Amino acid sequence: MTDQSAAGDHTVRPSAKLKVRLRAATEREASTLADLHRAAFGAISWDAASMGKMLSIPGTEAMLALCGEGGEQKMPCGMVMGRLLGTDGEILTLAVPPAFRRRGIGSRLLSSLMAGMAMQGAERIFLEVAADNAAAIALYERLRFEIMGKRPKYYASGRDDPVDALLMVHQFNCGCGG
Numbered sequence: 001m002t003d004q005s006a007a008g009d010h011t012v013r014p015s016a017k018l019k020v021r022l023r024a025a026t027e028r029e030a031s032t033l034a035d036l037h038r039a040a041f042g043a044i045s046w047d048a049a050s051m052g053k054m055l056s057i058p059g060t061e062a063m064l065a066l067c068g069e070g071g072e073q074k075m076p077c078g079m080v081m082g083r084l085l086g087t088d089g090e091i092l093t094l095a096v097p098p099a100f101r102r103r104g105i106g107s108r109l110l111s112s113l114m115a116g117m118a119m120q121g122a123e124r125i126f127l128e129v130a131a132d133n134a135a136a137i138a139l140y141e142r143l144r145f146e147i148m149g150k151r152p153k154y155y156a157s158g159r160d161d162p163v164d165a166l167l168m169v170h171q172f173n174c175g176c177g178g
């Protein structure tokens with residue numbers, strides 16, 4: 001089975017019995033990651049070559065969510081990629097295809113990547129998100145990311161009107177509860 005076919009049909013609505021498992025993704029799975037990214041982001045997605053290039057940079061890690069019913073979870077249904085440099089982590093991208101959304105997959109992927117970074121010494125994790133991306137901002141706020149700045153008109157490609165980026169940060173051991 002090629003990486004492409006392994007990414008499955010993300011237009012089929014999965015049943016409520018879906019089970020999800022997470023695992024680390026390797027550079028060899030760049031096209032599976034790209035398929036998931038395209039299903040989630042459409043025209044502004046990253047291709048397999050870009051995914052592979054990102055993953056080849058030291059400190060970069062990706063995780064895959066695999067979905068299925070019963071005992072086997074084989075259908076790729078979400079991905080996250082991040083990078084840790086010293087004590088600063090960065091979330092590079094997070095993608096869940098529409099058919100798999102609102103099942104906690106995005107939160108699980110992000111929490112898991114963040115926990116791994118924390119174990120490797122991360123003190124803070126940064127990310128950028130389009131100011132009009134209410135779904136992602138809500139998810140990030142639930143995971144205790146706070147808005148710390150704005151980059152005006154940062155997202156321009158593939159859009160008629162450029163959109164601001166919000167810069168968000170999650171601090172470990174900040175003494176702010178939770």
Ligand SMILES: CC(C)(COP(=O)(O)OP(=O)(O)OC[C@H]1O[C@@H](n2cnc3c(N)ncnc32)[C@H](O)[C@@H]1OP(=O)(O)O)[C@@H](O)C(=O)NCCC(=O)NCCS
Pocket residue numbers: 040041092093094095096097100101102103104105106107108129133134135136138139140142
């Ligand atoms: C953002 C994204 C990753 C969320 O994935 P997901 O698996 O649906 O997220 P979860 O099910 O873990 O949602 C967790 C919480 O986030 C918030 N949330 C998620 N989607 C939301 C939406 N469409 N509207 C409002 N709140 C939303 C909710 O608080 C949700 O909890 P709830 O379902 O109990 O209400 C997904 O919508 C996606 O891939 N979007 C396109 C790509 C993108 O924007 N990526 C992030 C920017 S890089």
